[in-house]
Amino acid sequence: MRQHRFHGRFDSGGRECSWPGCEEAGEFRAPGARTSSFDGPGDYRWFCLEHVRKFNAGYDYFEGMAAEEILRAQSPIYGWENTARAFRPGEAVDGAPHWANFSDPLEAIQSRARAHVRRRRGEMAEEMRADARFTPAERGALRVLGLELDVDAKTLRMRYTRLLRQYHPDQNGGDHGHAEKLQQVVEAYQLLKKAAAFG
């Protein structure tokens, strides 16, 4: 019976350590390039004691791997991705896919980024449509009145009435300091009440 000097040592059967340039017997097992999946168990690579320690410590483990592969390799379900995929577009309530829909962290990140871009594009398109309701001069008038681009005619009238009261000298104790502001409000309203958006 062979004497095992170290726990985990296997009979090398003549295998050499697979560390580049090492000619020691490959007596220690480490996960190989192919990982376990439905297709079967993963393969192994074999190292000498020194190099299996380096390998286990992560030394150069990721060398030559793309960032995506590294992220994949660190996933707890690495090797199961192809059988675990469950994402269906449009499934998520908020429009952004949920982490749980993905087996692959990188895919989830990319998908969420794409969803963010789609949402942002949608917001910009909405802003442009709102912009198109008013001419640049009308948009300036809306700013004077403190109104948003989605304002309706009733809100415009109510805001105008309130600002008239606020800035009119007869209604604020004869304070004429607001005269300039009042003039701007009146001009803004005169422009906006004729705006095509309210026609």
Ligand SMILES: [Zn+2]
């Ligand atoms: Zn070695």
